[in-house]
Amino acid sequence: MSRSPGRKQENHKISRELFVLTYGALVAQLCKDYEKDEDVNACLDKMGYSIGIRLIDDFLARSAVKKCRSYSETADMIAQVAFKMYLGVTLSVSCSSATGNEFSLILDKNPLVDFVEELPAERASLCYCNLLCGVIRGALEMVNLPAEVTFLQDRLKGDAVTEIGITFLRKPEDRKHRRN
Amino acid sequence: MDSRFTRGKSPVLERALGRPRSELSLAAFALLFSELVQYCQRRVASVAELQTRLAQLGHHVGLRALDALVARERPGRRETKVLGVLLFVKGPLWRALFGREADKLEQANDDDRTFYVIEREPVVNTFVSVPRENSSLNCAAFAAGLLEAVLGAAGFPARVSAHWHKGTTLMIKFDEAVIARDKSLEGR
Numbered sequence: 001m002s003r004s005p006g007r008k009q010e011n012h013k014i015s016r017e018l019f020v021l022t023y024g025a026l027v028a029q030l031c032k033d034y035e036k037d038e039d040v041n042a043c044l045d046k047m048g049y050s051i052g053i054r055l056i057d058d059f060l061a062r063s064a065v066k067k068c069r070s071y072s073e074t075a076d077m078i079a080q081v082a083f084k085m086y087l088g089v090t091l092s093v094s095c096s097s098a099t100g101n102e103f104s105l106i107l108d109k110n111p112l113v114d115f116v117e118e119l120p121a122e123r124a125s126l127c128y129c130n131l132l133c134g135v136i137r138g139a140l141e142m143v144n145l146p147a148e149v150t151f152l153q154d155r156l157k158g159d160a161v162t163e164i165g166i167t168f169l170r171k172p173e174d175r176k177h178r179r180n
Numbered sequence: 181m182d183s184r185f186t187r188g189k190s191p192v193l194e195r196a197l198g199r200p201r202s203e204l205s206l207a208a209f210a211l212l213f214s215e216l217v218q219y220c221q222r223r224v225a226s227v228a229e230l231q232t233r234l235a236q237l238g239h240h241v242g243l244r245a246l247d248a249l250v251a252r253e254r255p256g257r258r259e260t261k262v263l264g265v266l267l268f269v270k271g272p273l274w275r276a277l278f279g280r281e282a283d284k285l286e287q288a289n290d291d292d293r294t295f296y297v298i299e300r301e302p303v304v305n306t307f308v309s310v311p312r313e314n315s316s317l318n319c320a321a322f323a324a325g326l327l328e329a330v331l332g333a334a335g336f337p338a339r340v341s342a343h344w345h346k347g348t349t350l351m352i353k354f355d356e357a358v359i360a361r362d363k364s365l366e367g368r
Binding site for chain 1 (some may be wrong): 202203204205207209216218219223236237238240245248276277303309343
């Protein structure tokens with residue numbers, strides 16, 4: 001497995017269409033296999049979780065970012081660096097709680113729904129991009145920041161924007177104590 | 181009436197096709213593909229079934245990739261000859277999906293219905309390591325299903341299968357009718 005160091009920045013890219021269509025094929029297969037939307041959502045979340053626990057390694061290796069000192073830095077890192085690296089889009093972050101551990105990321109452009117016009121009537125409560133929630137949750141858990149991640153709004157369901165909510169489960173003060 | 185038709189046009193349908201906007205990292209696709217394979221593996225009992233499942237998923241992708249690609253690469257023209265469509269597959273299709281052309285395109289010596297698309301290291305197999313007990317599994321079955329859908333939708337129905345030969349070989353076997361039609365076109 002030895003490779004000369006020059007090969008590290010090889011062309012490790014694939015077309016966006018292939019990725020998006022493969023994701024669509026996966027969701028379509030899940031919809032065929034499971035009748036209830038909740039089951040499909042749960043399955044997507046689980047798959048996202050196993051992707052996330054591996055993705056974080058790749059992210060840390062390739063981005064060489066410094067350790068985040070606060071939850072808001074972490075949320076910024078996810079929205080601006082991670083999403084840019086893997087999906088080519090940047091999200092905007094806003095903090096939605098006084099305690100500083102709830103954030104929401106707004107997706108202007110969601111590449112996963114490039115070819116999705118809308119959800120079929122019998123799948124109205126399907127969270128098409130639920131994989132993303134699982135990925136974020138898995139990645140955060142591997143850096144010791146357990147969080148709950150859900151979709152707050154979804155353009156496919158008729159809302160104005162697509163919004164992902166991240167709620168860090170540990171209180172921010174705990175982190176300060178642990179560092180000292 | 182279905183609410184879809186009264187709600188107003190979806191912005192997705194209004195967008196121009198244009199050139200593909202960006203490329204994504206291979207890592208993201210590789211992880212997604214690995215989850216896909218694991219999901220299929222949990223629901224099947226044999227390697228052949230797993231390959232069939234992967235081919236079905238590839239089929240889903242291929243059907244949808246073709247239209248947009250043809251509209252971009254060959255506007256206003258449709259491939260009508262077998263060789264034409266095979267060169268389209270080896271070049272523009274492979275480049276658009278996997279970032280590079282397929283390595284070789286060959287025809288079988290003894291059979292004019294069979295062609296081979298050969299790749300030393302298919303992109304989908306980049307991070308796949310096959311255990312010895314399943315050594316016949318080739319996840320390029322996904323690419324085989326994709327190719328089968330593309331050829332079928334382009335008017336050249338065929339059977340495509342993935343094999344371990346010179347790397348990975350996708351064996352394309354066209355239907356009799358396709359070859360007969362091709363011969364009669366040449367005769368004209």
